[in-house]
Amino acid sequence: MENLLKRHEIKTTPQRRELIRILEELGNTHPSFNEIYRAVKAVHPNISRSTVYENLKLLVELEAIKSFHYQGEIRYEMDPEPHVNLAGPGGLIRDIKNPEILQHLEDIMKILKKEQGINLKSLLVIASE
Secondary structure (H helix, E strand, O other): OHHHHHHOOOOOOHHHHHHHHHHHHHHHHOOEHHHHHHHHHHHOOOOOHHHHHHHHHHHHHOOOOEEEEEOOEEEEEOOOOOOEEEEOOOOOEEEEOOHHHHHHHHHHHHHHHHHHOOOOOOEEEEOOO
């Protein structure tokens, strides 16, 4: 992600480096904004919520990460490849990359685009208990 910032001539501050480190560390857990903020604040106690939010927003705009809403929180996705996010009953979100499921995901994306004009960015499936 640091290379992406450099390509866009965006300064890599110590706070941004720490944010990127945290995202890479927590990436596969689909962390919430609050989880990310607490982790960054532990290292940079003077950082504000708005600074973390604006930097996450910047990374989303640069398509380095994705964001989605789940259970009233913004969650962040580090995997740019198409896949299904499966939310279990306890709130844990995992990536599903089964080839057969991915084929169906591509079909769903095509149908939604054709029939509804919707460009699907991600798909969250919530499992029942």
